[in-house]
Amino acid sequence: MKACGTVHKYGDNVDTDVIIPARYLNSSDPKELAKSCMEDIDPEFVNKVKEGDIMVANKNFGCGSSREHAPIAIKASGISCVIAETFARIFYRNSINIGLPIIECPEAAKEIEAGDTVEVDFDSGMIYDRTKGTEYKGQAFPPFMQKIIKAEGLINYINEKNQA
């Protein structure tokens, strides 16, 4: 599985309140949440983002609240992968559980710039910046998490486990 798209770049400590402000949490509809994605940090994001685009940020991406609405909004906005130096732990779990691919890679997070075209190979964990001609090795998921991702989320994983 691969993702390829234009990069939207953010800095350190992007919190779930700016990813999807609480004033929109009276909805849990992915499409509706996507309309307000990143509104408080980048009001133009929803106008710029195209299906398959990639989000890149620095450390502690997704810190703050446990709202699963945050990765849901990002995924529903069309983003195909988030690359960051590090992720906050609840956001990390939530992304895996809902099937939003995320990869930790400090070098890629540092060097990739907004507007670059980036390709990600989820099987190998390789990240290619096609604009700069650079490549990076992202951190692969441990086998246990790969099982959840392969099942396309925790729900299916549990259903499969219960059938076994």
Add this chain to the structure above:
Amino acid sequence: MGMTMTQKILAAHAGLPSVEAGQLIEADLDLVLANDITGPVAIHEVEKLNKKTVFDKDKVALVPDHFAPNKDIKSAEHCKCVREYAKEHDITNYFEVGEMGIEHALLPEKGLIVAGETCIGADSHTCTYGALGAFSTGVGSTDMGCGMITGQAWFKVPSAIKVVLKGKPKKWVSGKDVILHLIGMIGVDGALYRSLEFTGDGVANLSMDDRFSIANMAIEAGAKNGIFPVDEKTIAYMEEHSKKKYTVYEADEDAVYDETYEIDLSTLEPTVAFPHLPENTKTVKEAGEVTIDQVVIGSCTNGRIEDLRTAAEILNGRKVAKGIRTIVIPATQAIYLQAMEEGLVKIFIEAGAIVSTPTCGPCLGGYMGILAAGERAVSTTNRNFVGRMGHVDSEVYLASPAVAAASAVTGKISEPSELGI
């Protein structure tokens, strides 16, 4: 190799003699929690599971508290979704308006979680129950939903940071100042993926309400959980509030910690976190002249009875400064009632503050005190991110109830000593 306190609790719940940092385990859960924001997403997700029934109707807690009492029609629909699910599945611990409080104040008060237990909650501040010597951590809705049905969750066993607390805090210095100071030291990702284990002789000088505040904000340092050792105060609290059997776990003497920090509580000063991160801490003395528009005293961090007593001690016989909207929110009905019986509500109202029914409301910019562009609030809540309490151009300064109350009186960030007390 020795285990940390957190690792011991996890090992026991995974049925393993020992675990080590980095190991992936599936652990049994003693309590699974959701609220009116995260609950509907979880309920929607679990409809896709083959198994439909909850693992134990006594071990699930559903608390509509964020946008409840319903703030608008959409919120009303969310609360209704949670209410109907609770009814359909005969959930013992569903708390309707009238019984409900802010979840992380309510659950310990109702005795639903005790030392040695495991808890996941679809709310990041679920780490609060570490104050009781339990392992508790925030998760998303899917994790919560699956936990509610299976009674289990997967965890990567965390390594830990040891925080040694020494000495006794000065008057007007509370648990909130301790945790703000610590986050200022290590940063908002200083404990990322790890446990914060508090220890040292200073723990005995912290009340349970102080410990709840500290454990509550472990997540603001990125921690998976924050945990306190069980002592006489913990046992007295549990015996007063719960009939559940508790288990005391202690870290092994040879437990391995990634890092150790020492904090001398006697040296701490009233502390405030400037916008827009909880790590931007300064002492109030260093804060300079910061005029404010609003004060909020409440939340899962600081809406407990001691917090209200402290605020009332400062506001007693004083008035909030002209134009400072001062909003006091007791975290639970029991706390509200106790505040009335102790005369605290009268003090607040006479001082010119308002007293609200329990709700998370303004903390997350829901309702009951939203900020306009350019406005500033001193708040006893836990986050000061961009737009957290309202407009993206508003500002939240995090502080203790003592600092919040003193600031309400002066109209700028202040500590009680500025009032001559």
